[in-house]
Amino acid sequence: MKSVCIYCGSSPGNHADFARAAKAMGRALAERGITLVYGGGAVGLMGIVADACLEAGGRVTGIIPEFLAIKEVAHSGVTDMRIVASMHERKAMMEQLSDAFIALPGGIGTMEELFEIWTWAQLGQHRKPVGLMNAAGYFDGLLDFLDRMTATGFVGQGTRSMLHVGDTPDALLDAFAGYEPPVTGVHIKLRQT
Incomplete structure (x- = not known):
């Protein structure tokens, strides 16, 4: 695993x-x-995670749409900054450049990114691990809801098992090291007429 x-x-x-x-x-x-x-x-948790990685001697690739570069104040100190045209291009490039995906606490944009990349895994568009870092129990309510979705038949157990959860970076990164994606067939029942 070279990039997350x-x-x-x-x-x-x-x-x-x-x-x-x-x-x-x-x-x-x-x-x-x-x-x-x-x-x-360069702001919020985004800036914090990038700064910590850089301060520890790590490499950081930022991908930001042009229209957000000013609004979010694009980080000027990252190793590699990619300016793209749209949010769609940003997410596609993030997927292409990454070997795994982790969501930390965030808002609806974070949730949208997480669910899209997890859906892509379910549909076989990539075979990379996906996880949540459950800092301060932030995702507890979401995890309960995902378990309900599974119990009620809207999410298969194989798909549910694809989402790793840990409360430390090492727990997630260690789990990712030996990750083998489950076989999940996506079953769509056509309505009989």
């Missing part, structure tokens, strides 16, 4: 554990010689 994409908030959130988790993730990636791929911002 981190999805996280452009806000720091209101709990100190969120920033601590972002710093720990940035340091862990640098210590393992893994390049951080992220949304390119």
